[in-house]
Amino acid sequence: MRAFASTSSTPHLACDRDPVVDDESELLEDPKVEKGRERRLFQKLGLSFFLFGLINNVLYVIILSAALDLVPPSTPKGIIAFCNIAPALVAKVGWPYLLKGRIRYVKRLTGCCLLSSFGMIVVAASESLFMRLVGISLASFSSGLGELTFLQLSTTYAPSSVAGRSVGYFASGTGAAGLVGAFLWWEVRTLGVRVGVGISSIMPFIIPVTYFFLLPHRSAFLALSPSTYEDVASPNSEFTLPYSPIPAGEDEIEEEISLPPGSKWGVALTANDKWNLVKPLLLKYMLPLFCVYLFEYTINQGIAPTLLYPVPSPEDHPVLSKLIKSIRDYYPLWQLVYQTTVFFSRSSISMGLPPLPFRLLSLPAILQCLILLILGFEAAVGLFPDDASGMSIVTVFLLISLEGICGGLAYVNVFYRINQEQPDPHSAHDVERTKQEKEFKIGSIGFADSTGILFAALLAVPTELELCKAQVRRGKLLCTTL
Structure with a gap:
């Protein structure tokens, strides 16, 4: 069990300080040194x-x-x-x-x-x-x-x-x-x-x-100056919450923040409390996240395996031919494109990009639905003639890239927004209750994406079979050779 030093929220008075300040204290008060320490902390x-x-x-x-x-x-x-x-x-x-x-x-x-x-x-x-x-x-x-x-x-x-x-x-x-x-x-x-x-x-x-x-x-972040918080705050600062420094106690056995006098240790949210907290989140956060993952994994598991084309020849497609050596290379390629774009989009806030405005949280789900329909049409009917496979491959590449971007943006922005929500003013005076409400709200969101993935797994099998049958009916037999 790790132990942490207690951080007092009471400022030192000038009369409490020693009149003689040694070199080490002067060094610690050096703004450059302090700035470097804060940077390493973050x-x-x-x-x-x-x-x-x-x-x-x-x-x-x-x-x-x-x-x-x-x-x-x-x-x-x-x-x-x-x-x-x-x-x-x-x-x-x-x-x-x-x-x-x-x-x-x-x-x-x-x-x-x-x-x-x-x-x-x-x-x-x-x-x-x-x-x-x-x-x-x-x-x-x-x-x-x-x-x-x-x-x-x-x-x-x-x-x-x-x-x-x-x-x-x-x-x-x-x-x-x-x-x-x-x-x-x-x-x-x-x-x-x-x-x-x-x-x-x-x-x-x-x-x-x-x-x-x-x-x-x-407790390490409570001792930093407000200017430090401005440096690390998100570009959309209108969502920055006020905070009250809570002094950390010596008792870190349970790894919890100690509470100021008058707060309750025995607070426990009831089932009715949790339901009242969840209800406003259903349409705001859970539905967009569920839809994004339902469409996303239906594409990955049900449509992507049927996005197959003849192996590009080096003469006609010198770049594509280096990536695709056989029919079985298409699906791993689509997954690589998807995973790469998901990584960059989920890293958007950590890279300093502004979060999506709240009114646009449903946009990734809408775009994901459009991508699913277009890729489904491409797999079943084809957007381009059969002899224009190069155009089809490039189009699928771009659409799957957009799919990964939408999925990653939905995930990071939904959890970011719920993390930044203002506490209930009725319970703001009770630090422990406010803390438990914040923990519950962000924890309750997570089942939305997993439910979407599970439903997509159930839809993916019949989707793949029907798309393959549609390809066979139009004379494209590649899906039957895997």
């Missing part, structure tokens, strides 16, 4: 939440990338996707509503780490399909619980600009997980499932190491 915060997002999601990507190697050829690969998302959905739906009282971050993160590692060990050590699915389910549950825990952890930082920066870097890490996970499995897959997946079981231990030894404590 760098540690950003790196910590980036690693949280990366490590928490990378096992999910490794499992999907290894699907062909984890199940027999006769087994539908969709069962891997189902076991990789359904337990995470259970964690996101159930945990925020079942939990009462304060969140014990140390206990929860330690449990997630051990559960993820154990799940991957079960996958690596087992030969039977059933036990491998059990291991995948354990790792999935841990990933879902970990995601909502890190998002909730971001709300404990003050002021709001620091909390928003935490969400931005976490989202960036989750986007990087797609690229890193696919690359890692590509590198270790030649070692086999037992060794390759076994090596990945070590990765979850990066989370507690980061939490205990890299992540700055919340």
